[in-house]
Amino acid sequence: MAEAHGALAEQFEELPQQQEASMLGMWTFLATEILFFGGLFMSYIAYRSIYSQAFAEASKHTIVLFGTINTAILLTSSLTMVLAVHSIQENNVKWTIRHLLLTISLACAFLVLKGFEYRQDLHENLWPGPHFKTGLPPQAQIFWFLYWAMTGLHALHVTVGIAVLSVMAFLAGRGKFSATYYNPIDVTALYWHFVDIVWIFLYPLLYLINRSS
Amino acid sequence: MSSTIIPKKIFIRVWAALLVLLLLTWSLAQLNLGKFNAVAALTIAVAKMLLVILYFMHVRYSSRLTWIFVAAGFIWLVILVDLTLSDYLTRGWVPGVPDKTWEHGVWPAPQKD
């Protein structure tokens, strides 16, 4: 990534070239993330295709209230994120920082709710292993393993996102960004929306399989 | 990367649409639509994703190169899923036997412990 001072890095000839390179670089990174999560999605799809009943039963024990509220939180955090970019495009540093802080708060709220949800899941013995909740088919453990792995990896990405957003807010407070240079915020926003999109798919796959019976 | 500044109200509308879609997907899940439940849920998820990508991530206003990069990631995931599923979905096929020789959803026979 380019220098945080906003100067043109020496391997580039002009600022737009540097900007485009940063954006394309982040898109490339997001493509790798699609494949990274993709391995987990693939495992989920493969097992759901052969164990559809066990998965449906296992999924009933997810807490759809937490899942739905968390989806709403993340969708809203994407809004505040894009408004942060909008603010810096209009050279409004104050509102850039405010929107960044709002995004961070929503992200933290997501993690807090996730924590309560995890606590509840553990209370019900939904951790795969010898003490797994009785009464469910054995393949339900595969569903629950994937639940922990996928939401855990996602939560890790949310945490990293919070750290990066905090750095952005700090740097913005130091006056590092303006309407002519705000690459890092742009690129962070792309990452944040990606994290949102992963959850957009996790929600129906984990929570909504079999709510009606 | 767009140098055009998209008006705030577009973002607010996209956000509202996303919340409506969330409500829709939750509501549909309460009904028993059989196989269609999964189709509906995934279709709505794809719609939400497209809204986020095209508007929040500015791809609608970005260069063709960006579109290609975005598409590549998804296409490759589709390759992984499709060809792997081609194994899982055809394992039970036996030439000359019209019905599958193992039952979907119950393979191998589950051990009750």
Place this chain on the structure above:
Amino acid sequence: MKTATAGPIREAPTASKRRTYFEEGGQTLASWLLTTDHKRIGLLYLFSILFYFAIAAVAAALMRLELITPSGDMVTSDSYNKLFTIHGTLMVWFFLIPSIPAVLGNFVIPMMLGARDVAFPKLNLLSWYLFNLGGLLATYAVAFGGVDTGWTFYTPYSSTYSNSHVITMAAGIFIAGFGTILTGLNFIITIHKLRAPGLTWFRLPLFIWSLYATSVIMVLATPVLAITLALMALERIWGVGVFDPKLGGDPVLFQHLFWFYSHPAVYIMILPGMGVISEVVTCFSRKPIFGYHFVGGASVAIAILGFLVWGHHMFVSSQSIYAGLVFSLLSYLVAVPSAIKVFNWTMTLYRGSISLATPMLYALGFIGLFTIGGLTGLFLAALGLDVHVTDTYFIVAHFHYIMVGGMVTAFMGGLHYWWPKITGRLYPEKLGQLAALIMYIGFNLTFFPQFVVGYLGMPRRYHAYAPEFQIYNVLSSAGASILGAGYLLPLIYFIWSIKHGKKAPPNPWNATGLEWQTPSPPPKHNFEHVPVVDQAPYQYSPEAAEEMVHG
């Protein structure tokens, strides 16, 4: 490691002393370890991969020693399992995958593009650190008991039953994998955004096309390996059942995920080699490449088709036979672009003015050996035949023809070709040609008998075998010692050349390409002024070359 307080090249003090990248940017250890100069990073990678290559080569030597006699009398079968695992994992992830891209690619790509550096120089340095952090973990796993699962880590052995350092090794590969991803990302953006004015896509050297295709594969395939190894490790740590048949898990799912990466990985390994060959063959035939667009397009086709064939590693795994049919057909298709390249290189040689300099000897060796390796791949793509030879030495010979006969040969060729540019010194040409010949003879003696003995039924990954196979194994082990000599010789004369080799001019081969328009070795910023390109690549003329030679 360059710790000298003066650069390795002592230039006689003159009025106009030119500073190279060895002097500019500092000459302390810290200035090398914290460099963001792509040329220095390329050299850092060279040192690193030589270290891992040495360990893996020792493992191979021990294996070949054991295999001289039919009974398992030198090492136990457990130890032998560890030897081939160490050999495979270190060679694949810590030598072959980084070799051309991270060493030659890092050095040459910005220069070929007329750029000052890659798009993200700090990420470039991070890549090297991630690579070595991963390598540290891998070395630890090797040193403190080894891993015995094979480089393929098949479950449930790796995830449940093995008692070796699986997780440490997997973690090492995981971390090194992120180094690879960042390198690929860097190259992709550099090639898109940092080309000199006038350097359109179809004026790019074919080395760039190959490295671009390689980078796309790196970026799209490696993440799947990462998550797969993570899943395997989680299963090992927490005993969850994602690949465990007892809980309904499917070991074949691991194989799908693993080979989704590992088949394209072999194209990560060979495509850069093909790129080197395109450069060398044109230069030493003094002829523009035959069918530039086809060769460039073939690189892209290999990258794409290479993702569609992974199931050919799983024909006997209980994968659905219908999926097997599809993968078999696609595997035949992926051979086509490689064949196109071989055809085009051959047509470039035809009626060219050929000079048998060392890089060219390696290139010619590559074309022959890669063709043999590739053709045997077609044998393996046939479902029925593969059932017979799978897990035999036929497979071992097949991939060594491509990886060693192809890739390592190309790496040696590229190293010789760009050595004057990298170090400002010429290596001794006669010794170079001798080493190429020794390597070629040693290689064929090592691996050709393996085709035969594999077809006759000798299984791979066994330290004991039926007595009737002994003659082939003896030939193979004899070949291996010759091959070793063939690699040792360049190591010695390259090091010698740094202090004692003749000084190299900017363009010792009279080659086209922007990297030759700058001094040898280059200054830190590569070019005094950003070059402007206005012609097609490879503007060689065999007639002019012949005239120069014969008058």
